[in-house]
Amino acid sequence: MEILKVDGKLDMKKLALSVAVPVIGGSIVGMLTSKSSKEQFKKLKKPGFAPPQATFPIAWTSLYAVMGVARYRAGQARTNEGRSGSFASYDVQLGLNFLWSFLFFKWGLRGTALAEMTALLGAIILSMAEFRREDRTAGALMIPYVAWVIYALALNASIWEKNK
Numbered sequence: 001m002e003i004l005k006v007d008g009k010l011d012m013k014k015l016a017l018s019v020a021v022p023v024i025g026g027s028i029v030g031m032l033t034s035k036s037s038k039e040q041f042k043k044l045k046k047p048g049f050a051p052p053q054a055t056f057p058i059a060w061t062s063l064y065a066v067m068g069v070a071r072y073r074a075g076q077a078r079t080n081e082g083r084s085g086s087f088a089s090y091d092v093q094l095g096l097n098f099l100w101s102f103l104f105f106k107w108g109l110r111g112t113a114l115a116e117m118t119a120l121l122g123a124i125i126l127s128m129a130e131f132r133r134e135d136r137t138a139g140a141l142m143i144p145y146v147a148w149v150i151y152a153l154a155l156n157a158s159i160w161e162k163n164k
Contacts, residue, residue, distance in 0.1 A: 003069070003137065004069065004072075006072075006073050006076035006077055006080065006135065007076075007077075007080050009076075009080075011072075011076065014072055014075070014076065015068075015069070015072045018068045018069070018071045018072035018075065019064075019065050019068030019069060019072070020068070021068065021071075021094070022064035022065075022067055022068050022071075022094055022097075023061060023064045023065055023068065025064075025094065025098055026060055026061070026064045026097075026098070027061075029098045029101050029102070030057065030060075030101070032101075032102075032106070033101045033102060033105045033106050037101065037104075037105035037106075038053065040105055040108070041053055041105075044159055044162070044163050045159070045162040045163050046155075046158070046159060046162070047155065047158040047159070047162070049154075049155070049158075050155060050158075050159075059148060063144060063145050063148055066141050066144060066145065067094075067141070067142065067145050069138075069141055070131055070137075070138040070139070070141035070142050071087070071090055071131075071138075073131070073134075073135045073137055073138035073141070074087065074090075074130070074131035074134040074135050074138040074139075075087070075134075076135075077134040077135040077138070078134050087127060087130055087131070089123055089126040089127040089130055090127045090130075090131075092123045093120060093123035093124045093126075093127050096116060096117075096119060096120040096123055097120060099116060100113055100116055100117055100120060103116055104156065110156065110159060110160040110163065111160055113156055113160075114153070114156045114157055114160050117149065117152065117153050117156055118153065120149060121146070121149050121150065121153060124142065124145060124146055124149060125146060127142065128142035128143070128145075128146060
């Protein structure tokens with residue numbers, strides 16, 4: 001579990017908190033939007049590259065956990081240098097991430113969700129760059145998240161176009 005250590009040290013409390021925030025936050029958003037999202041997603045015209053619905057909770061839980069580890073590593077690297085371990089860009093992207101489900105599913109604002117996801121992608125890339133400056137591994141851990149959001153952006157765009 002060397003990937004969890006920063007400068008040879010592991011702070012389990014900070015790691016648990018860093019992972020819990022996105023995982024629990026994402027779970028709460030999922031619970032608040034799941035009933036409408038499952039029903040709506042079945043009814044939508046989707047492109048051929050849309051994954052099975054069961055893919056989403058698995059993918060998002062994994063991504064939330066990995067982004068939490070990235071956040072932990074970058075924060076610890078900053079703290080170890082005597083600086084603040086906070087990252088505004090990370091907080092913004094996490095908030096935008098949670099907002100997207102409400103825009104797309106709860107409120108049916110698929111075009112707005114698409115625009116919001118574009119901003120989300122920018123915030124993720126900014127977070128990844130900030131993390132990389134602090135800890136190369138932390139930056140690299142954000143790559144699957146960026147890739148998934150690019151895919152989700154294409155999926156959102158296609159669904160919006162097919163269901164106007």
